[in-house]
Amino acid sequence: xxxxxxxRTLLEDLxxxxxxxxxxxxxxxxxxxxxxxxxALADKYGIHLEAVDATPKNLKTLDSIxxxxxxxxxxx
Amino acid sequence: MILEDYLERNARLYPDKTxxxxxxxxxxxxxxxxRSQARAADYAQRRRHVxxxxxxxxxxxxxxxxxxxxxxxxxxxxEKDTPQELLDEMAKDIEAIEVPEGIADVLFTTxxxxxxxxxxxxxxxxxxxxxxxxxxxxxxxELAFIINGPLNHIGSLSKTFPVILQGATLIxxxxxxxFAQFFQALDYPAPKMATFFVPANxxxxxxxxxxxxxxxxxxxxxxxxxxxxLPHADMLELCRLLPKTRLYNTYASTETGIVSTxxxxxxxxxxxxxxxxxxxxxIIITAEGxxxxxxxxxxxxxxxxxxxxxxxxxxxxxxxxxxxSIDEEGMLxxxxxxxxxxxxxxxxxxxxxxxDAALLLxxxxxxxCISTPHPITGNALKLLLVMADGQALNKRQIALHLKQxxxxxxxxxxxxxxxxxxxTYNGKLNRKFYRQS
Numbered sequence: 001x002x003x004x005x006x007x008r009t010l011l012e013d014l015x016x017x018x019x020x021x022x023x024x025x026x027x028x029x030x031x032x033x034x035x036x037x038x039x040a041l042a043d044k045y046g047i048h049l050e051a052v053d054a055t056p057k058n059l060k061t062l063d064s065i066x067x068x069x070x071x072x073x074x075x076x
Numbered sequence: 077m078i079l080e081d082y083l084e085r086n087a088r089l090y091p092d093k094t095x096x097x098x099x100x101x102x103x104x105x106x107x108x109x110x111r112s113q114a115r116a117a118d119y120a121q122r123r124r125h126v127x128x129x130x131x132x133x134x135x136x137x138x139x140x141x142x143x144x145x146x147x148x149x150x151x152x153x154x155e156k157d158t159p160q161e162l163l164d165e166m167a168k169d170i171e172a173i174e175v176p177e178g179i180a181d182v183l184f185t186t187x188x189x190x191x192x193x194x195x196x197x198x199x200x201x202x203x204x205x206x207x208x209x210x211x212x213x214x215x216x217x218e219l220a221f222i223i224n225g226p227l228n229h230i231g232s233l234s235k236t237f238p239v240i241l242q243g244a245t246l247i248x249x250x251x252x253x254x255f256a257q258f259f260q261a262l263d264y265p266a267p268k269m270a271t272f273f274v275p276a277n278x279x280x281x282x283x284x285x286x287x288x289x290x291x292x293x294x295x296x297x298x299x300x301x302x303x304x305x306l307p308h309a310d311m312l313e314l315c316r317l318l319p320k321t322r323l324y325n326t327y328a329s330t331e332t333g334i335v336s337t338x339x340x341x342x343x344x345x346x347x348x349x350x351x352x353x354x355x356x357x358x359i360i361i362t363a364e365g366x367x368x369x370x371x372x373x374x375x376x377x378x379x380x381x382x383x384x385x386x387x388x389x390x391x392x393x394x395x396x397x398x399x400x401s402i403d404e405e406g407m408l409x410x411x412x413x414x415x416x417x418x419x420x421x422x423x424x425x426x427x428x429x430x431x432d433a434a435l436l437l438x439x440x441x442x443x444x445c446i447s448t449p450h451p452i453t454g455n456a457l458k459l460l461l462v463m464a465d466g467q468a469l470n471k472r473q474i475a476l477h478l479k480q481x482x483x484x485x486x487x488x489x490x491x492x493x494x495x496x497x498x499x500t501y502n503g504k505l506n507r508k509f510y511r512q513s
Contacts, residue, residue, distance in 0.1 A: 012472070013471070014489075015489075016471040016472040016474075016475040016491070017472070017475045017476065017479060017484075017487060026253070026254075029253050030251055030253055030484075031224075031251045031252035031253040031276070031277065031280060032276060032421070032452060032453065033253070034252075034253040034254075034255075035276075035279075035280045035283070035284065035452050036452070038283075038284055039283070039451065039452070049284065050284050050285065050288075051255030051256070051259075051280075051281070051284040051285030051288060052255065052256055052285075052288070053284075054253070054254065054255050054256075054284070055254070055256060056254065
């Protein structure tokens with residue numbers, strides 16, 4: 001199971017301006033933030049992420065990001 | 077004719093043609109013209125005076141922009157996240173200034189001199205930019221052009237000009253963070269699609285959406301890249317993904333307007349080439365190797381800054397900090413810059429502005445803002461800080477402090493605590509040392 005704290009630390013270090021406690025996280029992000037998140041998660045967890053994964057639903061909160069990573073890890 | 081005359085003409089000739097699409101909202105040429113006309117009454121008292129307003133990625137932005145022009149006032153769109161304190165300060169500074177006749181816009185940029193200032197753009201310049209883009213890149217009436225960048229920036233704002241002149245359709249997106257929305261926009265039922273990217277957009281799409289982008293190869297008429305140099309590897313990859321699409325690298329700035337363009341999907345894909353000048357423009361290379369531009373697309377000067385203007389604009393020529401050369405085919409090739417301004421994804425940032433804001437924090441003893449390589453934007457701002465005794469670096473606190481005082485693109489992405497900052501023998505920040513290291 002992915003540790004939420006681990007993802008928070010990783011992303012907060014890369015995006016210090018973003019409030020990862022927000023319930024409307026996607027609304028706070030710009031395109032560079034979204035790409036940074038995708039790149040960081042793909043590198044850290046060895047998962048395959050694509051543009052279509054960067055949906056408002058997948059990036060709504062830190063919990064939904066964690067859930068997306070867990071789903072991707074289970075993909076064959 | 078000014079841009080709004082073309083808008084009025086299109087409202088007469090093609091009243092029902094879709095002028096703008098933004099999310100679920102659409103606006104025909106007639107509706108856009110009528111809304112702009114009605115809104116113009118709000119600015120009737122501001123003739124030849126600057127109207128500051130935050131740019132939004134909405135149809136209402138265009139209505140406001142056109143309305144200000146129709147009223148004879150001057151549009152000054154600012155970053156959408158401009159802090160209120162900064163906006164109030166700017167408003168106070170320019171409230172009473174009466175701008176010269178014929179000025180349409182004041183666009184704020186760091187530009188060539190490293191200080192934030194208002195670039196005055198005339199109505200004539202707007203039409204010349206539009207005609208340059210029509211001739212150089214083939215904007216046509218059947219085109220739908222996707223705007224995904226901020227509309228206060230010349231890169232995106234200038235694309236509205238040929239769209240209106242040609243009676244084409246504009247699709248406005250609120251950035252590229254929602255890739256799915258961008259691809260949905262490409263599904264718009266127009267025979268031809270086009271868009272403008274800064275290099276970071278290209279990198280993002282290549283990294284996370286290459287196959288999907290390639291599926292639009294038949295429909296994408298052209299893509300213009302600008303703001304900052306596109307890495308050659310990304311140019312080659314775009315050519316591979318979109319073999320039939322015209323892919324342009326353009327030389328443009330707020331001060332010079334849209335000057336030259338090069339379709340690098342020509343089988344040669346020449347790195348650093350920005351093509352031939354467009355009909356309203358000329359380029360000369362100075363004895364020192366700098367690019368200088370002439371023609372109808374030039375700015376009219378910096379608002380309220382005659383001395384600064386004279387440093388850059390003399391004898392109907394704008395002198396740039398960019399180094400360049402012109403080859404035997406008459407094509408412009410760009411070298412680097414010879415100043416301290418840092419170009420981040422198409423935005424020019426004066427490092428002193430960032431440093432001055434950071435030094436307002438008592439916990440910061442010294443600092444320097446430098447450029448560092450970045451996998452997406454090409455380069456990013458990094459702030460090196462010497463913290464006051466007993467103070468630890470808190471990235472978020474510093475970033476939030478800077479966000480309150482600066483536009484978002486000026487807030488560094490990276491922060492590092494260091495023991496000391498390198499200075500020259502006379503105590504100035506040694507920027508050369510950090511550029512070389």
